[in-house]
Amino acid sequence: MSCFHLENVSYRYDKSPVLHGIDLRLEPGEILGLFGHNGAGKTTCIKLILGLMTPNQGSVSVLGGHAGDPQVSQHIGYLPENVMFYPQLTGREILTHFARLKGASLQQVPRLLEQVGLGDAMNARTKTYSKGMRQRLGLAQALLGEPKLLMLDEPTVGLDPVATADLYRLLRDLRDGGTGIVLCSHVLPGVEPYIDRAAILTNGALKAAGDLAALRRQANMPVTLSLDPANSISALEKVIDRASSNSGLILRTDSGRLQVDVQPREKMTLLNAVMASGEVADISIHQPSLEDIYVHFIGSGGLAHRGGSK
Ligand SMILES: Nc1ncnc2c1ncn2[C@@H]1O[C@H](COP(=O)(O)OP(=O)(O)OP(=O)(O)O)[C@@H](O)[C@H]1O
Numbered sequence: 027m028s029c030f031h032l033e034n035v036s037y038r039y040d041k042s043p044v045l046h047g048i049d050l051r052l053e054p055g056e057i058l059g060l061f062g063h064n065g066a067g068k069t070t071c072i073k074l075i076l077g078l079m080t081p082n083q084g085s086v087s088v089l090g091g092h093a094g095d096p097q098v099s100q101h102i103g104y105l106p107e108n109v110m111f112y113p114q115l116t117g118r119e120i121l122t123h124f125a126r127l128k129g130a131s132l133q134q135v136p137r138l139l140e141q142v143g144l145g146d147a148m149n150a151r152t153k154t155y156s157k158g159m160r161q162r163l164g165l166a167q168a169l170l171g172e173p174k175l176l177m178l179d180e181p182t183v184g185l186d187p188v189a190t191a192d193l194y195r196l197l198r199d200l201r202d203g204g205t206g207i208v209l210c211s212h213v214l215p216g217v218e219p220y221i222d223r224a225a226i227l228t229n230g231a232l233k234a235a236g237d238l239a240a241l242r243r244q245a246n247m248p249v250t251l252s253l254d255p256a257n258s259i260s261a262l263e264k265v266i267d268r269a270s271s272n273s274g275l276i277l278r279t280d281s282g283r284l285q286v287d288v289q290p291r292e293k294m295t296l297l298n299a300v301m302a303s304g305e306v307a308d309i310s311i312h313q314p315s316l317e318d319i320y321v322h323f324i325g326s327g328g329l330a331h332r333g334g335s336k
Contacts, residue, residue, distance in 0.1 A: 027090040028053055029175040029206030030075045035084035037070055044070050045230045047084070054174065057197060057207045059217055061320055062227030068210045069107065071227070072177050075208075076104060089174055100129060103173030107180045107210075109164030113153035117144050117163050120152060121170070130171035138166040143192065157184035165193065169200075176200065177208045194220040218316040226323045233323040238316060245322045247314040248287040252279075253300065254308035259284060262305045269299030 029052040037045040045067045052058050062068050073079050074086050077094020091098040111120050121135045139148040142162040152160065161184040168176060176197075182190045197207055198220060211217060218238065225235040234244055255262040262284055266276060270292055277285040288296050293311075300306045314322070 028087070029056075030086065030088045030093075032071065032074070033085045033087075035071075035074065035081045035086060037067075037074060037079065037081050043230065045074075045081075048227075048230075048232050050225055050232060050235060052175070052206045052208060054206050055201055055204045056223065057201050057209060057221045059221040059224040059316075060208055060210045060227065061212075061214065061224060063324055064212075066227040067230040068227060069179060070230075072104070072179060072208070072210065075175075075177065076102065100171060101174040103168035103170065103176040105164050105168040105176075105178040105181055107183070109160055109167075111152045111160065111163060114151055116149050116151055117155070117159075117166075118148040120163065121148075121166055124167045125170050128171050134170060134172075138169055139163075141169070141196065142166045143189065158186060158189055161185055162189070173205060175206050175208075177210075179210045180212065181209065182211065182213050190216065214317045214320055224316060224319075226320060228324055234319075238319075241316075241319050242290070242314055245314065245319050246290060247318060247322055248275075249290055249293050249314070250312040251286045251288060251293075251296070252310045252312065253284045253286065253306050255282070255284065256305050256307040262300070262303075265300055265303040265305050266296065270296050 032048050032050045035045055035048040036043065048071065050071070060068050060071065070079075074081055075088055075093055077086075077088070077092070077099065080086075080093075086093045088098050089101055115123070117139060118135060121139060122132060125132050125135055136145075136148065139145055142165050144159060144162050144166065147155065147159060152163065155163065161181070165178070165181060168178065181193060185193060194217075197209070201207055201222075209217070209221060223235065223237050224241060226233045234241055236244065253262060259278060259282060263276065266284070266286055270288065275287045279285055286296070297309070300309070
């Protein structure tokens with residue numbers, strides 16, 4: 027049973043189309059990064075999965091049932107992008123209130139507050155909380171009732187680097203316990219090791235989805251080889267020129283290395299040639315990062331998209 031399945035989903039607010047033919051699925055025990063520029067449609071996808079809206083076209087199934095069905099919703103945890111709490115209540119009072127609303131065990135409340143690092147602050151009013159502390163309380167709220175599907179919109183906003191690493195470790199533990207997790211984020215650096223798959227949305231359309239290896243194949247972006255010459259840099263350059271019929275950019279760096287951009291399909295030919303030549307002392311290989319892939323799919327329009335698609 028999938029955590030959710032969007033099939034050919036389109037959605038429009040009033041007259042403005044926002045999502046076009048989205049096909050996306052999340053399985054239990056998987057972390058999906060949902061990435062896209064401002065206004066790409068990430069939050070709209072989440073609202074459809076929560077059942078807050080229904081698609082104009084296509085279907086949304088969640089945990090084997092219908093989005094918005096209370097039997098389904100009680101197994102979903104959601105952290106919205108901007109969390110707000112009653113300032114006069116303590117963290118513990120707020121979480122207890124949400125636990126009652128969700129029908130979750132009240133015994134979970136202190137344990138969850140400890141888990142998100144608010145053990146010492148649980149009896150302080152939330153008006154005294156920092157932004158990061160409010161974010162942690164929001165996360166504890168999302169974890170109430172041991173959800174099977176957890177959706178987090180910009181969960182690392184306001185968290186310092188240590189808290190961010192703690193959050194990702196916590197998400198991994200939940201994933202290993204079978205929870206399906208969606209992570210919407212603009213903060214790509216650092217997220218790569220913690221997600222199983224990424225989905226990239228642009229202007230309401232799914233540009234690419236898959237694990238990093240599949241996205242790299244789809245993007246077909248050059249791999250950068252960084253080579254230390256064994257003898258002279260010009261001798262190494264000649265080897266590369268001879269080996270690669272269509273070698274990309276070759277740069278001499280200030281540190282006396284050669285940097286070569288090569289298409290993935292030509293990588294092994296070039297590596298074999300430089301290894302056999304005896305002209306290379308050391309090699310490092312830089313694959314495109316998640317950030318590189320994101321920029322590739324979003325395209326140069328990325329900056330233009332910021333602030334909304336219309
Ligand atoms: N209630 C609404 N009424 C009309 N248009 C809306 C409404 N909510 C969102 N939109 C529009 O839908 C599009 C997608 O918005 P959405 O919030 O899903 O994007 P997002 O990817 O989550 O963006 P961000 O990263 O900025 O939060 C945007 O163009 C936005 O202006």
